[in-house]
Amino acid sequence: MIKVLLVDDEKLALEYLEDIINWEYYGFEIVGITTDAEQALKLFRKHRPHLVISDVRMPTMSGLELVTMIREIDKRVHILFMSGYKNFSYVKQAIRLGIDDYLLKSDVDEESFLQKILGLKEEIQKECAKNQYTTNMILESLFLKNEPEEHYKSILDENEYIRIHKRYYYLILAKNLVPDFIESYLPSTACSDLAYDYEFDSMCARYAPGYDMQMVSAFAVDDKVNLGIFELAGNLISLKEINDRMYQFSRRIIAGLGEKTSCSFSVYYYAKGCSVRQFGRFYEKNKKQLWRRYVTGKPQIAEFSSGLSGENAEAKAPSVSAEQIFNGIKNGDRDAQRRYIERLKIAIEQEDIVTYLWYAKGMLDAVSRFEGSLLGEKSGRRFSMTESSSTYDFRNPKEVASFLEFKMSEIELISGEDSRGSYSEVIQEALNFLQENYKDPELSTNVVAQKVSLSNSWLSTKFKEEVGIGVSDYLNGIRVQKAKKLLDQSEYMIYEVAELTGFTSSQYFSKIFKQFTGLTPNEYKRKG
Incomplete structure (x- = not known):
């Protein structure tokens, strides 16, 4: 199946694209549909589609900018622009980006569109057969899967086969995030900058020549760690010189990322040349060294070496x-x-x-x-x-x-x-009244004040003085606790829980529930 990503900031245009032909029947799989270019970039990294069909003019990031970033990740992906505007400037930029075609939405019909994408399908299938294995994919497999180099001997020519055995040098980019075990107890505060790995790849390629290095490959190890693989240019130098060079290069990457993204990072470099598969084994054994960034509380640059093993x-x-x-x-x-x-x-x-x-x-x-x-x-x-x-x-x-x-x-x-002294009689009466009548959506500070024969303002002042929180906060606290018990019983719908606990609407209920628990009612239900 040919994987396709559809991008357009107009929902109607996306629906039209989705329905214009029977994609599955003609051998296509739509792996993503989005109105947001940044989300499109995330979907592209996740699914690596063969074909991207995108609008040109979008609010947060134009189609031209999106394709520029996609090309940095995969230069071979096919791009089809569809636009409502016949703009010669856009066409020229699109040609420079090497797109397959620039179509006007007003000219597109089912028959012409089908012929266009069937032609692209034929090209993609030929390329997939020819380029099933690439150096980048092979290096990634050698690192992540510890596959023996011999596995690729029959596939690669002699020079390419020698290349995957070469001694390389490595840069590890690790996001300074909240440790996983904290995120399991508390709402995630993870960096949401989707472009950081693109920036890392781009900077590695751009800055490496200034340090007499050349980037060979870069890829994500997982959702928090990226790896850059480099070879040295020029004559052989001492280990100390290589170490210094890698350190200065790491500093440049950290500084550059600090200017480009909102995330915080640490960089670890490995200056002892070895093959990718050897380094993959070394990384797996010593990756707990990266945990140290959780205790420093700040970005760091460090040499990657034998760190904490599972045994010690x-x-x-x-x-x-x-x-x-x-x-x-x-x-x-x-x-x-x-x-x-x-x-x-x-x-x-x-x-x-x-x-x-x-x-x-x-x-x-x-x-x-x-x-x-x-x-x-x-x-x-x-x-x-x-x-x-x-x-x-x-x-x-x-x-x-x-x-x-x-x-x-x-x-x-x-x-x-x-162990504290009891509340005053009037406040105890108010507390009892709230506990007994929390289901009443009309219950308010004013209603409670009338019940206990106090003015609204006097009750509010005295209640907060003795209880420590306001009447409304206390009432919402009772309602949220009761709601949690009802949500634990799976037969109740969200709107039913809202009604049973005195909230005037499910939207207001969700807002208050999240304020008290950090989760929406649906998130709480799924977590339970």
Whole structure:
């Protein structure tokens, strides 16, 4: 099947393209349909279509800009422009980009369009048969799959076969993101810049000659790591000179990416020449070195060398468990809690990645167990992992420690409510009334004030003074807790839960629910 990507900022135009012919019948597979050029670039990287059919004029990124970026990724992809404008300037630029054709939407009908894409299909099939294997694809397979070079001997000519055995030098680009285990507990704050890997590839090719190097290949290792492969130009030089050259080149890449994208990165270079397959094995054995960027909290440039192996990581792991941490918090053992936080901070100070990850994960696991099960007996305050989490940058390990310290104190505060003095009679009456009538969509501060014979303003002031939060926040807290219990029962639809918990609309319910939990009702339901 020939894979096709359709791009047009007009939905009607996309629908027309999708329906103009029976794509599947003629041997095509539509792998993506989008009105957004940046999303198109993401879909292109994911599916690597053979043919892209795109509009020329789009608001955020023009078709010409999109194709320029696509060409950097794959120079052989076929491009068909369809435009509502007969603009000679566009046509000239399109010709320079080597597109297959520039069609006016007003001239396109089913028959002419079918003949055009069937002609392209024939060209693509011939090229696929001829170029089934490319140097770039082979190097990627050698690295990722540890395939023996001999596997390609019958496919490549002598020079190409020698090339995949050559000694190369390597640059690893690692995104400074929130560690995976934190993202499993809290809403993702991952960088959404889709163009960073394009920028990395482009900069590697552009800047390498200035350091007497040539880029051979670049590809994504996973969604957080990219690899650049280089060969040295000119005469052989010492290992120290190669190391210095790679370091300076890494600095140039970091600086360039800082100007082009909103993401933060660390770069690791490997200056000891070896084949791609050898480096792939070395990377797999030592990739835990990349974890160190989680404890530095800032971009770094470092030599990639023998790092933390699985064996010594296990040997160095602290003996404390998440269960012990949980019990310390649950039992109100302040000394134990202080020890855990202090140990976490020391690990950050010493850049002890194993201890940092162990304690941070254990404490997050322990704290998360209070989610949904801890509710203040008097105030009705519920403990939520996600509440206030947006004010912390979890890429910074010091802020991770501050967040955990804050959440443990919050647990202690809510848990200790039963030891406080009771509320005043009028506020206790208001609390009881809210608990009993939360399903009423007409319930408000004014209704509660009338019930307890206080003015609206006096109730608001006194309620916040004694309970710590406003009447509306307290009521929404009750409703969200009740809603979570209903959502756990799969038979309820979102709108039904909204009605059963007193919300005036499902849209307002979703907004308040996300404010309290960090998730939409649908996301919460899927997570459960």
